[in-house]
Amino acid sequence: MKIALVGYGKMGHMIEKAALMRGHEVVCTVDPYAKDASCVTAVSEEMLKAIGDSGAEGIIEFSHPASVTNNIFSLVPTGIPLVVGTTGWVDRLEEVRRLVDDTRTAFLYSSNFSVGVNLFYKMVSEAARLMAEFEEYDVAVFESHHNQKADSPSGTGLDIARRIMENLPRKTTLFTDSFTRRPEPSELHLASVRVGSVPGTHTVYFDSAADTIELTHTARTREGFALGAVRALEWLASPGPDGHARIGVYTMNDVFSEV
Numbered sequence: 027m028k029i030a031l032v033g034y035g036k037m038g039h040m041i042e043k044a045a046l047m048r049g050h051e052v053v054c055t056v057d058p059y060a061k062d063a064s065c066v067t068a069v070s071e072e073m074l075k076a077i078g079d080s081g082a083e084g085i086i087e088f089s090h091p092a093s094v095t096n097n098i099f100s101l102v103p104t105g106i107p108l109v110v111g112t113t114g115w116v117d118r119l120e121e122v123r124r125l126v127d128d129t130r131t132a133f134l135y136s137s138n139f140s141v142g143v144n145l146f147y148k149m150v151s152e153a154a155r156l157m158a159e160f161e162e163y164d165v166a167v168f169e170s171h172h173n174q175k176a177d178s179p180s181g182t183g184l185d186i187a188r189r190i191m192e193n194l195p196r197k198t199t200l201f202t203d204s205f206t207r208r209p210e211p212s213e214l215h216l217a218s219v220r221v222g223s224v225p226g227t228h229t230v231y232f233d234s235a236a237d238t239i240e241l242t243h244t245a246r247t248r249e250g251f252a253l254g255a256v257r258a259l260e261w262l263a264s265p266g267p268d269g270h271a272r273i274g275v276y277t278m279n280d281v282f283s284e285v
């Protein structure tokens with residue numbers, strides 16, 4: 027498949043390697059600040075023309091929280107299957123969903139493309155369901171990432187917290203700041219630290235007066251994210267179960283349910 031990359035930073039370079047390893051061709055790399063990008067520009071008519079002229083059959087976007095929404099709204103109308111890994115935009119998801127529906131294209135997003143984290147999500151959901159009956163356990167989430175990360179909390183941390191609140195009725199409100207008061211029992215605290223070169227670590231704590239249960243996912247490298255993003259595009263660009271091109275907004279749950 028001919029793939030265009032929008033955002034050619036740490037993840038863009040890792041994704042290029044993963045794509046080439048799987049026999050794809052990276053025909054265009056777009057990034058306004060990366061001097062080694064084939065198209066050193068931001069979202070623009072020039073960028074869209076470059077992608078169109080490249081014959082790209084799929085696009086993978088890993089840019090910046092401040093740029094991703096503009097990129098999505100520019101790239102979706104091209105009709106080229108689009109995979110977005112950039113975090114910090116899902117508050118605009120419903121607008122994106124409407125655009126995808128109106129333009130009848132294929133869009134897949136995930137805050138974390140690694141297989142391990144998507145299995146971890148299922149473990150956390152089940153653990154939260156178990157804990158619903160044991161009120162003596164409080165719960166919180168902690169995430170740590172490298173000191174180059176531009177958003178907080180992590181998209182993965184937010185997804186973990188959402189799954190806990192979906193399955194643990196006593197936790198109704200997400201709190202992601204520093205406390206200057208005692209937490210309310212109904213508040214789920216999600217805390218973040220930015221340090222060194224940490225690829226991404228997420229821990230869920232279930233804590234009682236008697237003991238603590240910790241569930242942790244530790245990413246060792248970014249390779250899992252990159253490979254997962256390329257495999258997600260392969261799936262998105264493949265025909266659906268009905269044999270027709272996929273249309274709509276998808277997540278990694280859809281990929282795992284079919285693969």
Ligand SMILES: NC(=O)C1=CN([C@@H]2O[C@H](COP(=O)(O)OP(=O)(O)OC[C@H]3O[C@@H](n4cnc5c(N)ncnc54)[C@H](O)[C@@H]3O)[C@@H](O)[C@H]2O)C=CC1
Binds near residue numbers: 091137
């Ligand atoms: N979904 C997942 O599995 C993962 C998601 N991420 C997310 O991906 C994003 C990027 O992460 P990294 O590659 O580590 O960051 P990075 O900072 O190394 O690379 C981002 C690149 O985007 C470029 N950029 C900025 N504005 C742009 C625009 N308008 N158009 C095109 N490119 C633009 C920057 O110049 C930079 O080269 C972050 O939001 C991060 O949270 C990171 C790893 C895994």
Ligand SMILES: O=C(O)C1=N[C@H](C(=O)O)C[C@H](O)C1
Binds near residue numbers: 176179182
């Ligand atoms: O910025 C990163 O590096 C990562 N960001 C994603 C997130 O915000 O969850 C995924 C992964 O943890 C790495």
